[in-house]
Amino acid sequence: MNSDANFTPDELFWRTRIFDSLSYPSVVISPDKKIVGANKKFYDTYKLSSEELLEKKCFHTFLYKDTPCNSEDCPISVVLKNKEVHSYTIKHQYKWEERVFSPIFDDDGEVAFVISSIRDITRTKSLENQLIGVKEFISRVIYSSASAIVAADRQGNIELMNSVAKELFGDYNGGEGKIKHTAQLYPPGKAKEIMRMLRDEKIGGKGKLIIPRTTIVNARGEEIEVEMSAAIIYDDTGEESATMAIYNDLKDRIKVEKELKFTQKQLAQSEKMASLGQLAAGVAHEINNPLTGVLFYASLLLERKDLDEGAKEDLRYIVEDANRCKNIVKSLLVYSRSADSKKNIVQINEIVKQSLKLVRDQKKFRNIKIIRYLADGMMLINADTNKLNQVIINLVINAADAMKGSGKITLNTYKDNLHKLVFLEITDTGEGIPRENLSKIFDPFFTTKDVGKSTGLGLSIVYGIIEEHGAQISVKKTGAKGTTFIIEFPMYVPQDERPALCSPPGGK
Numbered sequence: 001m002n003s004d005a006n007f008t009p010d011e012l013f014w015r016t017r018i019f020d021s022l023s024y025p026s027v028v029i030s031p032d033k034k035i036v037g038a039n040k041k042f043y044d045t046y047k048l049s050s051e052e053l054l055e056k057k058c059f060h061t062f063l064y065k066d067t068p069c070n071s072e073d074c075p076i077s078v079v080l081k082n083k084e085v086h087s088y089t090i091k092h093q094y095k096w097e098e099r100v101f102s103p104i105f106d107d108d109g110e111v112a113f114v115i116s117s118i119r120d121i122t123r124t125k126s127l128e129n130q131l132i133g134v135k136e137f138i139s140r141v142i143y144s145s146a147s148a149i150v151a152a153d154r155q156g157n158i159e160l161m162n163s164v165a166k167e168l169f170g171d172y173n174g175g176e177g178k179i180k181h182t183a184q185l186y187p188p189g190k191a192k193e194i195m196r197m198l199r200d201e202k203i204g205g206k207g208k209l210i211i212p213r214t215t216i217v218n219a220r221g222e223e224i225e226v227e228m229s230a231a232i233i234y235d236d237t238g239e240e241s242a243t244m245a246i247y248n249d250l251k252d253r254i255k256v257e258k259e260l261k262f263t264q265k266q267l268a269q270s271e272k273m274a275s276l277g278q279l280a281a282g283v284a285h286e287i288n289n290p291l292t293g294v295l296f297y298a299s300l301l302l303e304r305k306d307l308d309e310g311a312k313e314d315l316r317y318i319v320e321d322a323n324r325c326k327n328i329v330k331s332l333l334v335y336s337r338s339a340d341s342k343k344n345i346v347q348i349n350e351i352v353k354q355s356l357k358l359v360r361d362q363k364k365f366r367n368i369k370i371i372r373y374l375a376d377g378m379m380l381i382n383a384d385t386n387k388l389n390q391v392i393i394n395l396v397i398n399a400a401d402a403m404k405g406s407g408k409i410t411l412n413t414y415k416d417n418l419h420k421l422v423f424l425e426i427t428d429t430g431e432g433i434p435r436e437n438l439s440k441i442f443d444p445f446f447t448t449k450d451v452g453k454s455t456g457l458g459l460s461i462v463y464g465i466i467e468e469h470g471a472q473i474s475v476k477k478t479g480a481k482g483t484t485f486i487i488e489f490p491m492y493v494p495q496d497e498r499p500a501l502c503s504p505p506g507g508k
Contacts, residue, residue, distance in 0.1 A: 018292050024117040028104070031111065033058050033076050042118075058116075075101045079114050089121065096125040148226075148247040151233075154240055156182040156191070168226075168249060170219025179219050182243070186216060187223070198232050198243070207232035207240075216247065225250045287325070294322045343384050343469075345492050348413050348422050349374040351385055355392035356411075364397070367406040375414045379422045380492040387465045394458050395426045395485055402430030402483065420491040425476065427484040438475060 019026070025042035027035050034055055043049075058076065078086045079101045087100040098119040106112040148165035152158050158180060161169070169179050183191045194211075197203045204210055209230045215223050230245040298318045301307065307315075352374060359365065392411075399409045407429040415422045433441060444460040466473040466487060476486040 018296055021292065022117065023288065024119050026115055026117040027053075027058070029058050029076055029114045029116060031076070031080055031113075033074075036113065045118075075099065075116075076114050079103050080111050083109075083111055094122070095120060096122045148249075149244065150182070150185070150247070151242055151244040152182045153242055156243075158182060159242070160244075165247070168218065168224070168247060169216070184217070184219075190215070194230060195243075198230055207234065213250065291322060291325055295319060295326070298322065342386075343382050345380050346383055346385055348379045348381055348424060348489065351383070351388050352392060352411055352413060352424070354385070355389045356396070358389055358393055359396060364400050364405060368400055368403065369408045370396075371408060371410045373410065373412040377415070379413060379415045381422055381469075381489045382492050383469055383489070384465075387468075391462045391465050391487075392424075392426070394462050398458065399426060399428035399430065399483075402428050404430075407482075415491060417491075420493060422489040422491045424487045424489070425484055427482060429482040432478040432480055432483050433475065438478070441475070442473075 019037070020040040022039050022041060025045045026039045027042055028037035030036050035053055035058055036055070038048075038050075038053055043053075075086050075088065080103075083103050083105075085100065085102045087098060089096060089098050091097075098121045099116060100119070101114050101116045103111040104113040104115055148168040149160070149162045150158060150165050150169075151160040161179075169185060179185065185191065186194070194209065198207060198209050209228075211228045211230075213225060214228050216226050216228075217223055227248045227250055228245055230243065232240050233242040233244060235241040298315050302312060302315050302319070352372065356370060356372075396409060396411075403409075409429075410425075410427040412425040412427070413423065442459050442463040463473060469489065471487055471489045473485060473487045476484040478484070
């Protein structure tokens with residue numbers, strides 16, 4: 001492997017800057033498991049000095065251990081042996097971390113060093129635990145739901161009927177019009193048919209029967225569609241001693257199933273978003289390192305004096321395309337919420353004005369008129385200006401695309417002092433959003449544009465940023481005359497203007 005002596009001061013400077021620019025805390029570990037380097041993010045995150053870290057064994061300061069790892073389990077040993085990336089997760093105190101160990105090869109293809117990066121996945125783990133908790137709660141609701149249970153002796157006299165069965169059929173014990181015999185539970189002849197099927201071993205097995213849909217009769221003579229499972233209870237000698245049946249009113253079952261399907265759809269969407277967020281952050285991390293190398297070496301070549309102009313032009317194209325990839329990586333990090341957020345108290349109107357100044361594609365907006373109706377007065381919100389610029393620019397560009405380069409875009413701000421809300425509406429005069437696409441427009445990777453024209457991340461990133469601000473975005477209206485997106489922000493109210501929760505005696 002080349003030593004530092006083989007590089008110019010400028011090259012060493014850039015190599016150091018590249019290492020420090022990595023978005024995750026990272027260290028370089030030698031094959032003898034000593035830490036030989038760390039980036040600025042690592043020092044800032046773990047509050048360590050170079051004296052406390054460098055030339056120390058990795059298991060002391062990096063893996064939270066007092067003794068060396070088992071040689072078979074040690075991630076350094078695994079990377080040295082397999083010459084492949086190795087990763088695992090660890091919980092330290094209250095944080096979950098993902099450790100990624102990547103080999104750095106020398107000129108002979110041997111692993112000279114191992115670079116390890118740390119990604120905080122506490123938020124992802126928290127979301128996973130929340131999803132598991134919701135699933136367990138739904139399971140408890142489903143399985144603790146009581147069904148109607150009826151048991152009768154050999155003569156068909158009802159011996160047991162739980163409260164749900166009493167509600168379904170009517171009481172069974174005394175009084176005129178009360179159900180006393182199983183024959184009363186069914187239309188005429190149905191009880192004998194059920195007993196015949198129960199005794200037929202070819203139908204569900206001996207003494208067992210499941211009927212997905214059948215009809216019962218309650219004490220008031222009303223017929224009810226139910227799902228029924230029945231069984232014969234045998235004594236120790238194998239003789240029939242009783243029968244029992246479990247009933248579920250299909251009317252309620254269908255209603256519960258519809259609600260459950262809706263809940264499951266929401267959970268599936270949450271799981272998908274969590275998985276895609278984790279995937280996006282991982283992909284961005286893996287792409288960032290080689291991409292930085294491409295930019296670095298292309299920039300170095302551009303500085304050479306002996307290259308002809310044609311080669312330099314090709315290199316400029318490489319740098320331009322690499323920077324475009326870098327912007328996509330940034331978008332993935334925004335989507336996965338990995339990028340840092342810097343919020344300040346800002347005026348919504350100023351963000352709108354600043355965003356419109358940043359719309360650079362004048363060709364796209366040549367035949368588009370942009371109108372602003374910005375309400376007077378202060379409309380303060382707690383926001384990350386850069387991210388909201390991204391939201392507004394994205395929505396304005398989408399509006400321009402929807403109008404195919406010709407029409408009118410209107411931005412409107414106003415506030416609701418009673419509910420402490422600030423609103424931003426963006427309206428276009430395009431063809432509108434098809435009804436079948438309305439539920440999918442904020443899904444990641446969903447796009448109606450031609451292949452290669454869009455990543456499908458735009459509105460998904462917008463949705464994530466808005467949600468991160470505690471705000472809401474939705475389609476207020478859409479149709480043949482255009483579409484209006486509305487964003488609802490919580491208004492910032494200074495502490496001294498907020499109403500007291502309660503007043504002391506005397507109003508003081």
